[in-house]
Amino acid sequence: xxxxxxxxxxxxxxxxxxxxxxxxxxxxxxxxxxxxNNEVSEKYVELKLKVCSRLGISADYVFLxxxxxxxxxxxxxxxxxNDESTQSAIIQLPLPRQSLKNIxxxxxxxxxxxxxxxxxxxxxxxxxxxWDPLVVRALNYFLETNDIDVRNREICIIGxxxxxxRPISHYVNLKKGIVTVIDNYVHGNFLNYQTIILSAxxxxxxxxxxxxxxxxxxxxxxxxxxxxxxxxxxxxxxMSHLKxxxxxxxxxxxxxxxxLILNHLRIYDIDRSTIKDISANxxx
Numbered sequence: 001x002x003x004x005x006x007x008x009x010x011x012x013x014x015x016x017x018x019x020x021x022x023x024x025x026x027x028x029x030x031x032x033x034x035x036x037n038n039e040v041s042e043k044y045v046e047l048k049l050k051v052c053s054r055l056g057i058s059a060d061y062v063f064l065x066x067x068x069x070x071x072x073x074x075x076x077x078x079x080x081x082n083d084e085s086t087q088s089a090i091i092q093l094p095l096p097r098q099s100l101k102n103i104x105x106x107x108x109x110x111x112x113x114x115x116x117x118x119x120x121x122x123x124x125x126x127x128x129x130x131w132d133p134l135v136v137r138a139l140n141y142f143l144e145t146n147d148i149d150v151r152n153r154e155i156c157i158i159g160x161x162x163x164x165x166r167p168i169s170h171y172v173n174l175k176k177g178i179v180t181v182i183d184n185y186v187h188g189n190f191l192n193y194q195t196i197i198l199s200a201x202x203x204x205x206x207x208x209x210x211x212x213x214x215x216x217x218x219x220x221x222x223x224x225x226x227x228x229x230x231x232x233x234x235x236x237x238x239m240s241h242l243k244x245x246x247x248x249x250x251x252x253x254x255x256x257x258x259x260l261i262l263n264h265l266r267i268y269d270i271d272r273s274t275i276k277d278i279s280a281n282x283x284x
Contacts, residue, residue, distance in 0.1 A: 010254035028087025036066030036096035113263035138255035164199035198232035
């Protein structure tokens with residue numbers, strides 16, 4: 001079994017990003033907005049800001065209390081995202097209440113690098129958008145790194161959510177993969193698929209012993225357990241029979257952050273041969 005090291009791959013992307021930042025004459029700000037307290041969100045925001053700072057990306061964090069009225073939150077977000085210095089903006093999910101769901105549409109489409117506004121969602125699912133969601137770019141990077149061809153491959157996606165399941169299902173269908181989506185997986189059910197993508201956000205939902213031998217498992221899931229981020233796959237279960245495992249944390253998460261930055265830089269395609277040649281030992 002091979003354990004995919006997203007942190008090591010992220011270091012390679014960091015070198016590539018740092019070079020592109022040096023080449024850029026002017027870069028606007030990346031604004032990260034969080035509404036209300038959420039333990040998982042705070043962890044990810046902290047990681048995003050840390051990486052941006054290290055790579056020379058100007059990023060501002062804005063926290064809005066969920067005690068504010070909806071109209072007050074909308075007004076604050078509108079002012080922030082429409083500022084001339086804002087090149088890109090994201091609103092960290094989840095939102096604290098359903099009544100705020102339309103706030104994602106306040107971000108102008110050209111600044112919506114997360115592809116969460118209704119306009120960009122429509123464009124993406126109509127195949128009319130020139131860039132992909134962060135999770136799709138991270139998945140594509142993983143597949144190319146491991147020489148996995150999606151065409152005619154049996155792929156099971158557990159969790160059909162807005163952020164991961166749906167956009168990845170669309171991507172796999174475009175690549176002619178054979179997709180099965182399970183939105184209510186029951187712990188203990190056997191999974192007989194060549195590739196399994198986890199995105200339910202339920203701590204240790206899947207035991208590796210319930211997965212067919214030789215499968216590739218990619219875990220996008222994240223939830224908190226005893227103050228620590230934990231994925232959907234139980235990493236303490238026996239995984240020796242699996243081919244490749246991208247764990248959570250440490251697998252897709254670091255890549256998603258780098259593709260957030262690449263979307264911010266408006267770099268929608270990268271030369272994989274160039275990335276392969278970069279030594280990740282630069283930070284060691």
